Amino acid sequence: MSWHQQEIRLAPRARGFHLITDEITAALPALADLEVGLLHLQLLHTSASLTLNENADPDVRHDMDAFLRDLVPGDLPYFRHTLEGPDVRVI
Template identity: 55%
Template sequence: MWVQRDLTLKPHPRGFHLITREVVAALPELGSVRVGLLHVFLQHTSASLTVNENASPDVRRDFERYFNAHVPEGWREWEHTLEGKDDMPAHIKASVLGPSLTLPVQAGQLALGTWQGLYLCEHRDRGGPRRLVLTLTGERA
């Protein structure tokens, strides 16, 4: 079985945002997959995806603080500055974290650990809606 669907996420402020529910809700076919894979691809260069702790909001805030400290806005060495002071740092952060995830599907659900969730990592102050391509493949139950 193969299913591919586009999902547009509402605009999020800069930061790390759990999107697991939105992704799962966009794929009702997920429940019929005994074993498979879900590939999630973000069609943007100034945001990224990651899997991490889904319980404590402190983790999301700490991610944002870490990346802001290590990839600062206003660094005098940036050349690509025409799209705003947050643009080039957003590209660097997005490259470090990456635009895609491949996740196992087991018994009709994502095989995430107890405290794992999917994050949209929004690196721009106003990134706007973000588009994902969701590709589900697997063996039906």
């Protein structure tokens, strides 16, 4: 059994749900040679997270984004976490 560890830097993005599969697979070309494996991703960003979806319907990303924007608008005055600056809304 062998291990591989690597840092991958993703392009900056505005607030929302974004597909990153192509960037991950491009950064790890050895994935094409594997038959079995396990991939761990650690996101080193204080206000971002990863979700896993089958991506069969692009409306899922839209619906998840709309739900979270309604639940947590980006302009709440009592948010203390502002080091990364304001989020930019992209529609």
